[in-house]
Amino acid sequence: MEKVTALNVNGVNQVVDVEGDTSLLTVLRDHLDLTGSKYGCGEGQCGACTVLINGFPRRSCITHVAATRGKQITTIEGLAKNGKLHPVQQAFLDAGSFQCGYCTSGMMMTAVSLLKTNPNPTASEIAHFMQGNICRCGTYQRIIAAIQQAAKSMKEARP
Amino acid sequence: MKSGEMEPVVIEPERYEFDAPPAYHFEVDRRDFFRVLGGGLLMVCVLRDAKAFQESGGRRMPWRGPDEPENISAWLHIGESGKVTVFTGKVEVGQNIRTSLIQAVAEELKVAPANVQMVMGDTSRTPFDMGTFGSRTTPTMNPQLRRAASAASDVLIALAAKRFSVDRAQLLAADGKITDPATHQSIGYGELLHGKQLAEAIPAVDPLEPATQWKVMGTSLPKVDGVEFVTGKHRYPSDHRLPGMWFGKVLRPASYGASLTSLDTKAAELLGNVKIVHDGNFVGVAAPTPELAVKALAAIRAEWKPSSEAQNKISNKELFGFLKQTASNNGAHEDRMRHAAGSIDEGLAKADHHLRRTYTVAYIQHVPLEPRAALAEWKDGKLTVWTGTQRPFAVQNDLAEAFRISKHQVRVEMPDMGSGYGGKHTGEAALEAARLANAAGHPVKVVWTREEEFTWAYFRPAGLIKINSGVGHDGRITAWEYHNYNSGGAGIGTPYDVPNQLVQFHPTQYPLRQGSYRALAATANHFARESHMDDLARLAQMDPLQFRLVNLKNDRLKAVFEAAAGKFGWGREKPSRQRGFGMGGGVEKGGYVATCAEVAIDGSTGNVKVVRVVTAFDCGAVVNPDGLRNQIEGANVMGLGGALFEAIEFSDGRILNPRFSAYRVPRFSDLPKNEVVLVDHKDQPSAGAGETPLMALAPAIGNAIFSATGIRLTSLPMVPNGLKT
Structure with a gap:
């Protein structure tokens, strides 16, 4: 596969030099030192590596970096703007929606994309959408509460 | 022991948690401390039975250096800026002990939690x-740090x-300052300590602010560095990197014992x-990029001879027969593993009903x-290793042994990690990375794949439990084997x-x-016992609740x-025939738990x-209510997996x-x-809470089914493939 030499991550053009079939997660973590996206399984089953590609949630561990050519990649490091937490981050913090926190980046990236398409999800809609993300510490109910809180504060922030 | 008394039955200390006693090393003495940290006040926590304190009548005394360092459990430093730093070998694995220990220090020292920093699990500092396990941090480290802070x-x-120039009795400590309410003059801790190098040792005896007076403990302080976690900035062990770092992979045997x-x-060398x-049974590769390391590992051709040992051949289908057949009924440990009272034969003879059942518990993984x-x-x-482990000092020991160097040459640091659940008491990846780094001449990082973690870590022991019991018409249990x-x-x-009773492991x-x-094993033992109940x-x-209460003192x-039962609404009508209610409960590690499930x-399916x-849940005085709720909720979710569907399958x-x-x-x-009732017993010492809430769920679900x-x-698990009716 052809090499990939450029990547747009969090609005920044990054120079890399990797084989096209390298996983996006490896490139982010090991080549660009963006370690907020986590390895959990390598088969797209746990969601810890979730990033947004052109706004859609994707499992970076099973995404070839070649597939992201010319696309906008957003990772957890790009979620806060100008030092202000994204409402989803603030809600996770406020609701204490984690224990070890290892799944949290992937949970939040998935939640951000959910709220884009469904700004006011019910608990069961959240559970359905988030089914591919594992929290082994078992904080699911707090994550649902945080996403609903984030939905509320995003709604209030809209003019 | 008189029958019927609620003495803890210690059949055997937790066999899967203990290791050989520590051989200790201690690199920092008093002068080093002040050189590194600057002046101020240093409080050193010395364990209760240290000889010097017996001689001093258990009072605080000046500390000059590492006379008996093996007796030191923690230390606390207040700098000339008023900043408080606490040093403990305990580690943060998601149980939020970093936060609750800060609360303990802030409470007794009368400072804001934001002024307290914890240095944890770094063998050099x-x-x-011994390690972070057994729900021991809250009952042991918490009071020791409080004592140090209070002193x-x-x-x-x-x-x-x-x-x-006033009597100390008229002064008050609050908010990082000492104040004289009569004159309103006050002075900050930092200013008081300016230009000083004071070191004192204190014995770890029970002190302190009673729970009813707590202002910082007993409140739901949020996770102290939560922002680092929600922004992806926190560096877990697998996130650490160094300039010039290489990536390592290890060749695994084709099967256990091969x-x-x-x-x-x-072919790998040609890359x-x-x-x-290649060193003994160890084969590994290191390369400047992870892609190349993976490629090199895949290019290695190896042949393995399977083990001929019987235990390496059986499958999960033959497991329980194998356990029964290979059980040892005698040996030096027998008395420790056996508890007997009265006579089972007499108890069975008195019973109106008899029940014999066998329970099994599969191997599961921490994941x-x-x-x-x-x-x-x-x-x-010198070797420095950053790794995820619940026992950094044991890993330091392993590394020193493996490389035949002194422990003084090995430093293990444990960054707050992505959980453990008892599954990371060991240091496999640390050894592998150190061996590869030694050969490569570069720092090397090894991160296990999920498949490696599932295969080469370790498992919760599978088990077979047999109960033979008798009960009278009056509901009193007469025999329990x-x-x-x-x-x-x-x-x-x-x-x-x-x-x-006859209880034997x-x-x-x-x-x-x-x-x-x-x-x-509390989960397995509670599943068997509470199902049998x-x-x-x-x-x-x-009624199951009434029956338990009749037999409980x-x-x-x-x-x-x-x-x-009260919160659950025990005793109400079931909403439909397809619904069931059940309960389970017990005592373990100082915590009392009961769970009701619907x-x-x-x-059709x-x-x-x-x-x-x-x-x-009752774990004595609650240190952090929201942190505790989080642990209990999480225990119920994690417990659901082992109860219903988690099981390791294996063969050959x-x-x-x-x-x-x-x-x-x-x-x-x-x-x-998922609902939680906290029974906050402010008159009881705080027990650990990370584990015990897990154990009542499986029997509650089984009894509901x-x-x-x-x-x-x-x-x-009970229904890995659904319920067959």
């Missing part, structure tokens, strides 16, 4: 600690009294900038979402008042590497049963959905389901309505 506060008041018969690394290490990871660097003859094969001794004793041979797990209740024609356990059975759980020394697509863990759709269907499930 923190005193020796520091006394020192500061004495300094201020001298400075103000030996290497031939190795061909030519160029790759270091290949920490962050797999084992380590970064190792050799520099100037209990045998546990391999699963373990935690929670093996019954808390119920039974005059005739039987070690066996076993096929998989097994070790500690959150709550240990429900069956006995039915034989005695009693322990007031705290009774109280959590009643609290859970299940819904889908008759056999699907079992846990609709609602209510857990009441191989794990057959070593990935999430084949090993089901609880997900969002499995989440029940029984109440809905009349089907008694006796194996964990």
